[in-house]
Amino acid sequence: MNxxxxxAPLYRRVGQDLWEFILAELKPKGKLLTxxxxxxxxxxxxxLVLIVFRFTKGLGxxxxxxxxxxxxxxxxxxxxxxxxxxAGAYIVTFMVYVLRxxxxxxxxxxxxxxxxxxxxxxxGALALDLGRPWKIINPIIGNSFGVSSVLFxxxxxxxxxxxxxxxxxSPAIAEWLGLRKLRKILGTLTIGAxxxxxxLSMLHQSGLGALFLLAPAKIHPLWYTEYIPVLFIVSSxxxxxxxxxxxxTISHRVFRHQISAEHHAKHMDIMVGLSRLAxxxxxxxxxxxxxxxxxxxxxxxxLTPMGYLYLVEVLGFVVxxxxxxxxxxxxxxxxxxxxxxxxxxxxxxxxxxxxxxxxFKWYAPVHYMPSWIEIVVxxxxxxxxxxxxxxxxxxxxxxxxxxxxxxxxxxxxxxPVPKGAVANINSKTAALQPVKIKK
Amino acid sequence: MKTTRRKFLxxxxxxxxxxxxxxxxxxxSSVPPRNTSQxxxxxxxxxxxIGCQACERACAEKNCFPIPEMKPxxxxxxxxxxxxxxxxxxxxxxxxxxxxxxxxxxxxxxPACVSACLVNAMYKTKEGPVIWRExxxxxCRYCMIACPYDVPKFEYGSLNPKIKKCIMCYDRLQESKIxxxxxxxxxxxxxxxxxxxxxxxxxxxxxxxxxxxxxxxYGEQEVGGTNMLYLAGVPFEQLGFRTDLGTIPYPExxxxxxxxVPLALLLAPAFMLGLRQATKGKNDKD
Numbered sequence: 001m002n003x004x005x006x007x008a009p010l011y012r013r014v015g016q017d018l019w020e021f022i023l024a025e026l027k028p029k030g031k032l033l034t035x036x037x038x039x040x041x042x043x044x045x046x047x048l049v050l051i052v053f054r055f056t057k058g059l060g061x062x063x064x065x066x067x068x069x070x071x072x073x074x075x076x077x078x079x080x081x082x083x084x085x086x087a088g089a090y091i092v093t094f095m096v097y098v099l100r101x102x103x104x105x106x107x108x109x110x111x112x113x114x115x116x117x118x119x120x121x122x123x124g125a126l127a128l129d130l131g132r133p134w135k136i137i138n139p140i141i142g143n144s145f146g147v148s149s150v151l152f153x154x155x156x157x158x159x160x161x162x163x164x165x166x167x168x169x170s171p172a173i174a175e176w177l178g179l180r181k182l183r184k185i186l187g188t189l190t191i192g193a194x195x196x197x198x199x200l201s202m203l204h205q206s207g208l209g210a211l212f213l214l215a216p217a218k219i220h221p222l223w224y225t226e227y228i229p230v231l232f233i234v235s236s237x238x239x240x241x242x243x244x245x246x247x248x249t250i251s252h253r254v255f256r257h258q259i260s261a262e263h264h265a266k267h268m269d270i271m272v273g274l275s276r277l278a279x280x281x282x283x284x285x286x287x288x289x290x291x292x293x294x295x296x297x298x299x300x301x302x303l304t305p306m307g308y309l310y311l312v313e314v315l316g317f318v319v320x321x322x323x324x325x326x327x328x329x330x331x332x333x334x335x336x337x338x339x340x341x342x343x344x345x346x347x348x349x350x351x352x353x354x355x356x357x358x359x360f361k362w363y364a365p366v367h368y369m370p371s372w373i374e375i376v377v378x379x380x381x382x383x384x385x386x387x388x389x390x391x392x393x394x395x396x397x398x399x400x401x402x403x404x405x406x407x408x409x410x411x412x413x414x415x416p417v418p419k420g421a422v423a424n425i426n427s428k429t430a431a432l433q434p435v436k437i438k439k
Numbered sequence: 440m441k442t443t444r445r446k447f448l449x450x451x452x453x454x455x456x457x458x459x460x461x462x463x464x465x466x467x468s469s470v471p472p473r474n475t476s477q478x479x480x481x482x483x484x485x486x487x488x489i490g491c492q493a494c495e496r497a498c499a500e501k502n503c504f505p506i507p508e509m510k511p512x513x514x515x516x517x518x519x520x521x522x523x524x525x526x527x528x529x530x531x532x533x534x535x536x537x538x539x540x541x542x543x544x545x546x547x548x549x550p551a552c553v554s555a556c557l558v559n560a561m562y563k564t565k566e567g568p569v570i571w572r573e574x575x576x577x578x579c580r581y582c583m584i585a586c587p588y589d590v591p592k593f594e595y596g597s598l599n600p601k602i603k604k605c606i607m608c609y610d611r612l613q614e615s616k617i618x619x620x621x622x623x624x625x626x627x628x629x630x631x632x633x634x635x636x637x638x639x640x641x642x643x644x645x646x647x648x649x650x651x652x653x654x655x656x657y658g659e660q661e662v663g664g665t666n667m668l669y670l671a672g673v674p675f676e677q678l679g680f681r682t683d684l685g686t687i688p689y690p691e692x693x694x695x696x697x698x699x700v701p702l703a704l705l706l707a708p709a710f711m712l713g714l715r716q717a718t719k720g721k722n723d724k725d
Contacts, residue, residue, distance in 0.1 A: 131578020
């Protein structure tokens with residue numbers, strides 16, 4: 001990734017023309033020829049070409065989907081896995097805004113931004129997979145609500161949650177653009193959006209699993225269980241945490257110059273805390289997997305090829321990262337935590353693909369394999385998300401401190417001066433005194 | 440901790456908003472138990488089928504598909520496709536020799552495809568047939584994932600792809616004609632009629648000829664009952680039927696989850712706002 005020239009003025013200053021500022025910001029910042037760019041740019045370009053190909057030649061030409069396998073990696077990876085990876089946003093906002101764990105406040109914006117973009121890109125990739133995408137608004141305003149469908153619920157939740165996340169992130173945009181009044185209003189919406197967003201997340205994280213409840217005869221008994229929704233929501237916790245840890249570690253290096261010294265010092269604490277949470281979720285998940293296996297009485301299936309796959313998933317991608325997380329958190333070892341997070345993330349990919357693609361119709365003589373086009377487009381989606389993330393992080397206060405005026409504004413919101421009365425606040429500390437803002 | 444009006448309204452607003460958005464009425468799957476005996480149905484008697492494919496040809500003709508050239512090959516079942524909504528397959532059986540079996544949409548009473556469809560494109564008509572409505576479908580293919588019989592077929596090659604499946608000639612039914620396949624069958628192996636009457640006929644055939652038939656009507660109970668009924672002289676698994684599907688209607692599999700949705704949307708915001716209150720420190724203002 002590239003680096004930013006820190007001498008450039010941050011955010012829009014008072015009196016600066018808004019459009020002029022936005023036009024200036026559209027220009028790329030930093031070096032263009034970085035190893036990451038050299039790899040990702042051609043893939044994104046090729047991906048765009050292939051998307052055009054998909055829409056001009058049809059799904060049959062672009063994908064290996066068939067009557068037997070109607071869903072491939074565009075659903076199994078992009079949507080089902082991508083949404084699990086975006087779970088960090090609802091967990092971190094829950095910790096910070098509901099449980100008031102202030103320690104994690106500094107990673108909220110990066111996590112919410114990552115979650116929002118993940119939904120826009122990964123869930124947006126859903127439109128590529130739709131055979132009749134011009135009907136995509138039907139479940140929303142098409143006056144034909146399939147209310148007994150889990151997918152209906154998931155579709156609505158995607159839409160609403162994207163809006164909630166946008167509201168959660170929007171103060172950063174207002175700060176970037178120097179829009180004080182708007183920032184003041186948006187700041188008050190955060191808690192509502194957070195609570196609403198967490199409800200939506202819980203339901204559609206589990207809902208994505210519940211989609212597969214309708215295929216009891218097609219998914220291998222080791223993976224099919226009526227508890228799929230519960231397993232999905234529990235695994236979304238460590239899926240989200242692993243991505244927050246990976247993203248946090250990389251961002252910490254890439255956006256190093258943007259991060260304040262105070263946040264720097266706390267970074268390891270945050271990573272250790274998140275790792276502990278991930279480890280706890282992994283343990284709960286493992287326990288539930290054992291319960292489900294015991295109740296399902298599918299022990300005999302374990303010694304079949306699919307059984308080996310199941311064992312690899314549970315032992316290699318649940319138990320192993322659990323142990324590494326615990327060890328890494330104990331020793332405060334950055335490398336161990338990162339490797340545990342990477343194994344966990346790979347395990348989530350493996351698990352979601354198992355349910356949606358690999359263990360789906362495991363009995364079919366010819367199984368689906370993604371076409372190269374499907375793979376390139378998927379990579380392009382992932383890289384596109386990273387580019388968008390970098391673009392925003394290089395401009396808006398994601399890792400950087402908010403502009404000075406925000407602090408005054410927040411205090412004004414928290415301690416409003418009642419009309420015609422003296423503010424009744426704990427006035428022992430001068431810092432808490434209401435501050436008037438001059439415009 | 441004093442609850443101010445403002446706080447109460449905030450709380451009530453969030454809760455009401457959340458529960459209204461996907462209220463109970465919307466999320467409860469609507470599958471009331473109903474009497475299916477008056478619905479249109481078909482009875483396929485596999486002991487009468489001679490594998491002449493007249494039904495296949497009639498179906499192709501009615502739907503303007505190419506006339507089928509493939510003959511049923513023993514124990515290599517063909518699948519229905521976007522250009523063949525019904526096919527006849529041949530199976531070698533334990534003690535009844537070669538037996539032919541016609542496949543098509545089963546027209547379930549509580550179809551998996553209908554409960555999967557988020558836009559009501561898949562639709563169970565009150566007359567019995569399950570139809571697909573072009574103006575609603577967005578091509579997500581969840582119906583294909585859900586259907587236990589793999590019936591819906593998708594036109595992958597098309598830029599305006601449609602889902603193709605047997606609709607029990609719903610258009611012909613409206614013109615008071617019977618489905619093309621039933622009309623074409625020279626053996627009366629395909630009977631078209633009301634489901635209740637066909638069940639009576641099927642039971643009578645089994646009763647009258649206990650050695651000719653196995654005592655089971657496929658479709659009477661399978662996945663909650665289907666409007667396609669089958670009689671056979673050999674156990675159904677020998678004729679390529681899935682006999683592991685159980686009798687639970689497919690919408691039941693997601694019902695529990697859907698029931699929990701309004702509950703979660705109602706209780707979770709209250710719980711979280713409560714938690715936020717409980718974790719409030721001395722210096723926190725709201």
